[in-house]
Amino acid sequence: MSEFVFLYSTFPDxxxxxxxxxxxxTARFAxxxxxxxxxxxxxxxxxxxxxxxxAAFIKTRRxxxxxxxAAARALHPxxxxxxxxxxxxxxxxxxxxxxxAQTAPA
Numbered sequence: 541m542s543e544f545v546f547l548y549s550t551f552p553d554x555x556x557x558x559x560x561x562x563x564x565x566t567a568r569f570a571x572x573x574x575x576x577x578x579x580x581x582x583x584x585x586x587x588x589x590x591x592x593x594x595a596a597f598i599k600t601r602r603x604x605x606x607x608x609x610a611a612a613r614a615l616h617p618x619x620x621x622x623x624x625x626x627x628x629x630x631x632x633x634x635x636x637x638x639x640x641a642q643t644a645p646a
Contacts, residue, residue, distance in 0.1 A: 544639060546626040547598040547608055550580065552617055557594040560612045569608040570600045571639035599628075601643050 547570075551557035554575065561573035574597040581590045600608050602625075609623050 541602060542628050542630070543601055543603075544628040544631070544636065545600060545602050545605060546628060547600055547605055547612070548622070548624040548626055549596045549598065549612060549616070550578075550593045550618075550622050551596065552593060554594050556615075556617050557596045560615050561596060561598070563615055564598060564600075564608055564611060565642075567611060568642065568644040569604050569611055570598045571642035572599045573597065574599075599639060601640075604643060607644075 549557075549560070551560070554577070557573075557575045561570070561575060564570035564573060576595045576597070578593055578595050579590065580593045581588070583589065598608060598612070605625055612623065613621060
């Protein structure tokens, strides 16, 4: 298993995504968070929904996923937030060294 993962989550607006991103980076649970605008289509409570959302790709260590998820969940506005762990299979050594230095020891 790789040391680093993306913790993926979606938010209803950029402000809430940014609030979570800043909290995770400040707490050193994430090295960096990329926020992207997108459109989601899903079923919620028996009704087809579609709308704008903001996806956060949270770059963190696998060992920090539980702590990062708990911190993000406490700030997340959704009743049922999405938190998916996506593997990072590798990367350039200098970037991974920087990411390691930016995150709390496991």
